[in-house]
Amino acid sequence: MYDRTVLPNGLRVLSSTMPHTRSVSVGIFVGAGSRYEDDALAGASHYLEHVLFKGTEKRPEPQLIAGAIESVGGIMNASTDREATIYYAKVGRAHFALALDVLADMILHPLFTDHEVERERGVIIEELAMTYDQPDAYADLLIDETLWPKQALGRDIGGSRESVGALTRQALIDYHKQQYVPNNTVVAVAGNYTHEEVLALVEEQMGAWQGGAPLGWEPVRPTSQDSRISIGNRKTDQAHICLAVDGISAMAPDRYSFDMMNAVMGDGMTSRLFMEIRERRGLAYEVHSSSMHYRDCGALMVYCGVDTSKAEETIQAVLDEMSKMTEGVTSEELAKSVEYSCGRLDLRLEDTRAVMSWLGGQELLRDEVVEPDTIIAALRAVTTDQVVEAAHKYLKDPGYRLAVVGPYKSNAAFQKLLG
DSSP, X not given: OOEEEEOTTSXXXXXXXXXXXXXXXXXXXXXXXXXXXOGGGTTHHHHHHHHTTSOBSSSXXXXXXXXXXXXXXXXXXXXXXXXXXXXXXXXXXXXXXXXXXXXXXXXXXXXXXXXXXXXXXHHHHHHHHHHHHSHHHHHXXXXXXXXXXXXXXXXXXXXOHHHHHHOOHHHHXXXXXXXXXGGGEEEEEEESOOHHHHHHHHHHHHTTOOOOOOOOOOOOOOOOSSOOEXXXXXXXXXXXXXXXXXXXXXXXXXXXXXXXXXXXXXXXXXXXHIIIIIIITOXXXXXXXXXXXXXXXXXXXXXXXXXXXXXXXXXXXXXXXXXXXXXXXXXXXXXXXXXXXXXXXXXXXXXXXXXXXXXXXXXXXXXXXXXXXXXXXHHHHOOHHHHHHHHHHHSOTXXXXXXXXXXXXOOHHHHHHHO
C-alpha cells in the first residue's frame, strides 16, 4: 500500500501511489501537541500552528500562503491535537510540487512578525472562548479534565486565556526551533505519484533541514477516585452528558476487542445505546459512544444531549446498557459491528487525504503503519467472549467519570447514580 524512506536528516517520507485518482494530498506531521507542553507552554503548539500561516520569507503575507493553494482550486488547513500537529494540502495532481513547496515553506521559514503574533493571540483567545459558549464542546473539555486532572492530557489543547496571554514571541520561536526538526517530523503523500517522484521533491525542499533534540511527551499519571463528576453550570435547554471510563493505548493487544465492544454498544444507528436511548425511550436525538487511543492510555466515552429534566434517567439508562455489555454479546451483534467497522474503513480510504492521514499519523505516533487489511483481519478475528471480557475489564465502577453541562449547581443527584 505504501513506500517508506528515511532521509539522512531523520525525516521520514511515506507515500501511497493511487493511480486512479486525480488529486494528491500532502501532509506534514510534527511531534508537537499539548502533551509536549508544561504549564508555562500550555497552548504553544496550537498558537504556533496559527502563526505559521501568517507569513514566510518567500510569502510574507498570509494571503500569499492560502492564495497559492486556493488559486489552483486546492484546500489547505492544519490541526493541533494532544500528540501531533498536522499541516496538509489537497490539490489536483498537476500541483503537487506547489503544495509541497507551500507547506515546507511554512514549516521551515516562518517570519514570526510581532504584529501577526499579537493579532493571532486575540484570535486564539476568542477561539478558546467559543468552547465555553458551546455546551457540547464544554462537556468534552470537562470530561477530559475529569479523566486526567492536573496534567497535560486533560488540559484544553489550546491552553487557557492566561497561558496564551503569557506566551511571548520568543517562546514560540524557541518552541518551533526545538520541536520542528526533521527527526520529529513525517511527510506523507497519497495520490497518483510514484515514491521516487515524491522523494525527489521532498529531498529538494527539506533535505537540508537540520535535526535536533525535541521535547518528549508527558506520560499519563494515575488519578484519584475522589473527583469523578464535573458540572458545567449553564442555562441550557439540554443537558449535555459525557460518561467515560479509562481505556487503552493504541498499541494495546486487546485494542480490537475494546473497539468492537464500543461498536456494539454505541457506534451507529443500530447500536445498543442508539436503540435504547433514542428509539425505545425517545430521550435523545444524538447519542453515541467512541473509543480514543493515545500512546500510553485511552478512554471510552458516551455522549448524549437530553432534556434537562431527564438527565438522571438518561445517565441511569446508559449505565444499565454499559452493565449489560458484561452479560453477553450475540454473534449477530458482533458480526454486524465488525462489518460496519470494516465497511467504514474501506469507504474512508478511497480518498487521498484519508490515506495520507492514515500513513502520517501512524508513522509519527506508532513508528509503524498497520495495513488496512491487517486491521480488518484483526477485527474479524475478535470473538464474543473477547468483547465480554473487555466489558468486564473496562466497564466497571468505580472507573466511571461524568461531565454534565446544564442548569445544575450541585452534583449530588448525579453522585448517587455513580454510587
